[in-house]
Amino acid sequence: MLHEPNVIVLYVDNVAISSPFYQDILGISPEEDSPTFHAFKLSSGMRLGLKAKHTVEPVCEVNSGSGELAFVLDSDEKLDNLFVQWQGKGMDIILPPGPVNYGYTFVALDPDGNRLRVVSPAKS
Numbered sequence: 001m002l003h004e005p006n007v008i009v010l011y012v013d014n015v016a017i018s019s020p021f022y023q024d025i026l027g028i029s030p031e032e033d034s035p036t037f038h039a040f041k042l043s044s045g046m047r048l049g050l051k052a053k054h055t056v057e058p059v060c061e062v063n064s065g066s067g068e069l070a071f072v073l074d075s076d077e078k079l080d081n082l083f084v085q086w087q088g089k090g091m092d093i094i095l096p097p098g099p100v101n102y103g104y105t106f107v108a109l110d111p112d113g114n115r116l117r118v119v120s121p122a123k124s
Contacts, residue, residue: 006046007039010067011053011060012112018050021111024089068115076104079120 012018019038023029026048030038036052048069053060073079076097083097083106094115095107103121110116 007049008046008069009049009051010069010110010112010114011056012050013053014111015050015052017111022048022050025086025116066114068117070117070119073118073120076120079104079106079118082118 010018015036015038019030019033022038022040026040026042028040028042030050031041032039036055038050040048042048071082073082080097083093086108087093092109093106094109095105097104097106100119101122103119105117105119108116108118
């Protein structure tokens with residue numbers, strides 16, 4: 001029987017750049033770290049791994065920026081506050097806060113061009 005996945009791994013150009021970025025936005029340190037892999041244990045039990053893409057076997061032929069992590073907040077106000085915080089960190093924002101058919105959202109990029117979508121779902 002296949003169980004639900006419990007690790008998301010992003011292939012990154014440079015773990016030494018990407019790991020501090022995620023430490024800052026997640027507010028936690030990696031629980032596992034090597035020169036080519038860092039793993040963060042999230043409060044949900046899920047883990048986020050950062051793997052140096054030049055060490056992936058079999059070779060990864062995917063370009064950077066091919067993934068998206070979504071962060072769900074319970075209010076538009078919290079989303080706006082986080083947007084201001086991330087903007088203050090100099091993060092690359094590719095979509096400013098605004099309404100979409102499923103709620104309210106903005107999108108930033110990590111150092112490898114992966115999308116970080118923050119969303120406050122529409123209230124039913």
